Amino acid sequence: MTSTVEAELEQFTRGDTQAFETLFRQYQGEVYGWIVRIVRDPGAAEDLTLETFWRIYRARARFDPRRPFGAWARRIATNLAVEHLSRRHAEQPLDDNVPRAAAASAAPDPAVGADVRAKVAAALGELPAKLRAAATLALIEETPYADIADALGISISGVKSRVFRAVRRLRRSLEKRGIRP
Amino acid sequence: MNEPDDALKELLQRAAGGAADRELKRDLWPAMARRLERRPERVPWWDWALAAALLLCLLLFPQTVLAVLYQL
Numbered sequence: 001m002t003s004t005v006e007a008e009l010e011q012f013t014r015g016d017t018q019a020f021e022t023l024f025r026q027y028q029g030e031v032y033g034w035i036v037r038i039v040r041d042p043g044a045a046e047d048l049t050l051e052t053f054w055r056i057y058r059a060r061a062r063f064d065p066r067r068p069f070g071a072w073a074r075r076i077a078t079n080l081a082v083e084h085l086s087r088r089h090a091e092q093p094l095d096d097n098v099p100r101a102a103a104a105s106a107a108p109d110p111a112v113g114a115d116v117r118a119k120v121a122a123a124l125g126e127l128p129a130k131l132r133a134a135a136t137l138a139l140i141e142e143t144p145y146a147d148i149a150d151a152l153g154i155s156i157s158g159v160k161s162r163v164f165r166a167v168r169r170l171r172r173s174l175e176k177r178g179i180r181p
Numbered sequence: 182m183n184e185p186d187d188a189l190k191e192l193l194q195r196a197a198g199g200a201a202d203r204e205l206k207r208d209l210w211p212a213m214a215r216r217l218e219r220r221p222e223r224v225p226w227w228d229w230a231l232a233a234a235l236l237l238c239l240l241l242f243p244q245t246v247l248a249v250l251y252q253l
Binding site for chain 1: 190192196203210216
């Protein structure tokens with residue numbers, strides 16, 4: 001890490017708003033990009049990006065400027081994204097859960113019928129938030145396991161275990177709905 | 182990942198529309214700046230003084246608790 005970056009991070013930990021703005025502008029795209037991979041809803045991802053930086057700002061005194069800022073931000077962002085999935089899991093009926101978010105972020109394959117999309121969305125929506133985040137990142141976004149592990153604060157074998165459990169639940173849930181991938 | 186899992190992965194990707202668009206479409210700093218400008222809500226000092234006086238009064242004259250409860 002260069003001394004300029006470290007000096008800026010040090011200023012940020014002392015509460016310098018200018019330094020915080022520089023960091024915000026530098027990392028907002030990266031943080032948003034990571035969150036939207038998990039929640040797959042651009043509007044929610046923007047709100048969660050702001051919340052992430054708000055928490056970063058409030059926790060600035062605890063940040064060690066010698067450590068990478070991006071990894072710290074990503075960890076906070078991941079926790080918030082998983083909390084968001086967890087809240088949505090509890091609040092919304094399952095069949096209404098994923099399609100709206102997925103539709104807002106990426107266009108589904110037209111060859112896949114709306115009925116299948118709804119069933120896949122419902123099966124994903126049934127997953128507990130932690131499994132869903134791991135499955136979305138690993139299976140849909142094809143994010144390397146090491147990156148997922150780092151962001152979730154668990155080991156690579158922990159990620160593999162979550163993905164394995166998610167696949168097993170998804171398979172069971174899809175079979176119940178008449179889909180056998 | 183084995184072959185059946187690859188089939189599941191492909192189904193998930195096709196149904197979800199592949200990877201999400203990761204590009205941020207607008208600068209979020211103005212919203213962040215507004216949030217920073219909002220002053221944290223603080224309890225005024227006279228409220229603390231009033232609470233302390235009430236507590237002191239209750240400690241010194243416990244019988245006044247009934248009068249206080251009556252006022253609530």
